[in-house]
Amino acid sequence: MANLTATESAGRVRPKLGRDDWAMRGLMVAIGLYLIVSLALPLYAMMSKSFEIYAYQPQLIEFQVNEGQGWRPVLNALDLGEELGVLKRGELVTTADGRLQATRFFPDFSFLSETRYRIRNTEPASGGFMIRGTRIVHDEWVEYSSGDFRRVTLRPGISTGLGNYLSYFSTPALFTSIYNSLTIALISTLVTVSLAFGFAYALTRSSMPFKGAFKAIAMVPILVPSLLPGIALIYLFGKQSLVLKVLQWMFGEEAVAGLWTSLIQGAYGPTEIYGPIGIVIASVFFTFPHALLIILTAMAIADARLYEAATALRAPKSRIFWTVTLPGARYGLISAGFVVFNLVITDFGVPKVIGGQFNVLAVDIYKQVIGQQNFQMGAVVSVVLLIPALIAFTVDRFVQRKQVAQLSARAVPYEPKPNRRFDNLMLSYCGLVAVFILGVLAVCQYAALIKFWPYNLSFSLNNYNFDVMDGGGWEAYGNSIRLGFYTAICGTALVFLGAYLVEKGRGFGYGRAGFQFLAMMPMAVPGMVLGLAYIFFFNDPANPLNGIYATMGILVVCTVTHFYTVSHLTAVTALKQMDPEFESVSQSLKQPFYRTFGRVTAPVCAPAILDISIYLFVNAMTTVSAVVFLYSPDTTLASVAVLNMDDAGDVAPAAAMGMMIFYTNATVRLVHAFLTKGVLTRTQAWRGR
């Protein structure tokens, strides 16, 4: 048997690699390495951090006291501490910043006494102790006067284990967040998918007017940070409710008071919009366009012949809906469901602004890290959040594959016929959704322009005076635009080149499969998790890349990586539509791959390249979750400023900044549309006949 294989492999032709092959593989490995460094390694660092336990190690510390009559016998800190009740065996866990004062082991300590103290760390590699910021880990005795000894603190040592997870799951305040997050995500998913399905149904199956406008309006939430709907809801239904004011103005204070109290301030206390209901409404707002796009794609491929057949068989409209429309859109609906679920469960902006006391996982990470500086627990919550996100991602990928298979069928596009009653019904439904979406923006804009809600309703631009507020001022806005451009330029180049190499490379099957896997990973990683992972990885002084920490560089890297997958898929789709033989022809004509890439592939894919760059820009402008851990005083961002101003109680300026982001994104979108048109007519003259 072994002989046979030997002869077989001897006759096997081992393809010689040309210069192009080497160059392409080299580039692909380089981009793969980028993804490993910017994603896999940070995640690994975070995982290992979640298993790190900090605990005092008094058993390794020894004291000796000299009260002027020579050194007394050596005292072990653990024995001493237990005797005095300072600490207990088994309850020594603390955080990385935990410090235990040495004087607590000497109840009658006085820094004025003449007593001298000696302290020794018996094991060199352990936590040791500190004095005046200096850490001492060697195992020699160190002698202090009482004046100095009061400054000695014991440091915790590091060990690995499941301790953090055990304490997470034994703290109800923490693990109830899992239940909260899942509930919120499920409810939001149901609501969003139903609403988006209705909207998509109206757009594809009715002949109502203004379809283009409705579609454009439905996409608006993509252009604003997810914090914004939360702010709008606070204005609408919060303590100084705009809705209440309007009702009072219309019906008189008396008439409204009773109804309002029972309805809004009833069972759940006075700030009821701060909590699950607020989170769901705001989540529906910002996930709506994502769901709509997916469902629209699924419904746009409907086969008119099926409808004709069903009508010919005299099936009533309702039956056609249940037997043709819904089954045809099912993969789209499922896929949209998982995407929305993933967006909601990983979102940080909405629950941060409007969640009140209602804890969810994404906010827990923030609280653990920023509020309590407990990085280990932050890592644990991140791992917990990673699980549902990973599941939703996997199922979605699986479902999308089926959807593609369905797409390839040859179908006759469906043309809806006018039906006045039905069309009017659909029009009013879409009208309602549009009013909700535009209403959110209008409220924010109104809030931003009002001097002091609700006491001084005159207009002013005071709220735009960001420089006098916390959050970074106008500089933050400038930083955001810079981040947007850097991300769009670097990200598009990186993503498109990577996708090209994966799609058009020759051989190297394992390498390409590996790269494809790496490129899909970012989508499964929530922004908060990515941001935290970056802290662990890049803030480590031992990391040679430590230099980019707290710079614009790390924000760009983080944002490019965070939004890599969707961009990659867009590029791959565009490349798949190109004739695979372009590369073969170029090789036969002995042209290097970069020439074909520059002269043919990139120009032909120009629309997709523009799409990717606009996607990256818009997301760089609106993202909060990943960058909230990574910005420095010099690199504050507009979206983070919205968060911080809202946190500080400057809700109106936060709304103003949020609207600045919206206007910027809307402008860039328009320029993009204009450019795309220009590019199409100039470089894509060949498209038409």
Added chain:
Amino acid sequence: MRIEHLSKMFGDFTALSGINLEIHEREFVCFLGPSGCGKTTLLRAIAGLDIQTSGKIEQAGLDISALPPSERDFGIVFQSYALFPNLTVVKNVAYGLENRKLPRGEIRTRVAELLALVGLGDQGDKYPAQLSGGQQQRVALARAIATSPGLLLLDEPLSALDAKVRVYLRHEIRSLQRRLGVTTVMVTHDQEEALTMADRIVVMNQGVIEQIGAPMDIYRRPATAFVADFIGTMNFLPGVAEGPDRVRVGQVVLACDAGDAEPGAQVTLAVRPEDIALQDVKSSAENAFEVEIGSMEFLGSFFRAELADEAMADTRLRADWSINLVRRHGLEQGQRLHIALPRDRIRVYPQSSLHG
């Protein structure tokens, strides 16, 4: 050009096995076979686009088996043409000439020459999408021969075109190839194309070569039952060998060259419909017997008659007779008549070799 013991595996699937082939200088060779027979795989192996699992390919005395496409010497035209959609015709044709340190003027002259050669001298500034399929095909051809490659590979170049354009371009390509004297390999599943264009045809089936030969050879003397069936129309008659030159079909004993079939072995006889003789057949002539015309089908330039007789049991023969002949003999359905199967036109194959 020489190919030795070439095989290609896709996982467990054998796409090509034991391919041996020699292609001579200036020759026009067609790879012909049904879809999935491995003809395109073989072409792509020659191009280096999908390198074979084992075996050797030599071009001009050099072993090119493992070389990437860019280090081989060939021009290629694909079924889709793969014209760069964003470049004009001139730029498409000039694509392979650039980056070779040629002066600009020289490139321009060469491109003009090539476009004139394929009859598109005035279409240079158009984009591919503005051309008809046939024109695109010719641009692709001009681009492939621009660098004067030693070998021209054509992968089903005509199959995306209308029937009329196809016939016209067959001729065009053939005469262009003669004029340039470039060794050419064309892949096709269209036997008419192969028969009219090729110097030699390589008939392939299920990853192996069934027969290599000139078009006439292949048609007249198909080496296997598969080739006999695949090229043209063929009558197949089940028979039993009775000696080295006798085979019995039903009750009819036919004189033919049975080759080395053992007496008593099951064999398959093959005879072309147009070879069934009617004219001046006497009942005493060799291989003559009486049949009845079951049906007559008018196919434009000729009639196809279905012939049957109890002596031949269930076997039916198709015969193609010219309108002239049919009119002269006043043939019609139900008529009984004598036919003969000329001895040298009967081929005998072992029975198991025919499938489908």
